[in-house]
Amino acid sequence: MYLHILGSGAGGSPGSRRWRSANLLDTGEGLVVIDCGVGCHYRLSDRGLLAEVDYVLVTHSHMDHYLGLPETLFQAHIEGRRKPIHIFAPRVVEEAARLVAVNLFKAPSYQIHFHRLAPGTVVKQNTLVVEAGEACHHTAEEAYAFKISARGLDILFSGDTGPGCEPVERLGQGVELAVLEATCNEEYGEICRRYAHMTTFDAVREAEAMKVREVVLSHIDEKFNPTVYQDVKKLNRHVLVAEDNMVIHL
8 A cells, every 4th residue: 555645735835845735545445535735636647647546535625625626637537537536525625626617527528426525434445445534623614534444454634633633533543554734833833723723743642642553744834834853853753744745655
């Protein structure tokens, strides 16, 4: 199983070193995109995978997590995709995609299936199982975390969430790998938590509470978390800081 970090940045993060949130998980049972921020379609096209992705999971309807989706769907059409695609996303995401890609939805070259999200199992195909759980991100109409299981491995994607979120903690108990948001450092902790985000240290505490084996920190804001690498060095456990185009072999 391989995890590709397509974008490791947060909305509002300055510059282009970290693109907006997007991940690709090659489960061996299907290709799953988790969030699809701006630039997602470039990264998938570079890998020759626009015609191959099976599922797209969108954690919530903030634009840094889904604005790349309409272009991804359109570019897949341009590149001659024939394989159906299944998208699990909040209501707003489907409405926005249909609004900005009107011509695509009139006659796409492939079937595009949108599914509304709710807590519980959303995908079950052979050994691939995707479970959604509510995240604690009150600034979004709906917010979800995902646990993806395949071939004996469990991986959690927290999406955007505040610390101490019981549904996310239950979903992620004992997973092999957790991709957790770390939007801020402690200097900006107050404003971060006010908008239901986590700091580096919040994320690591969540990982400890869930008894996670390996931790990847992502959704990093270059303004609000400029010290992420220094803070990770202070910890007494191994923590990986996501970088764009990083590939993790599980």
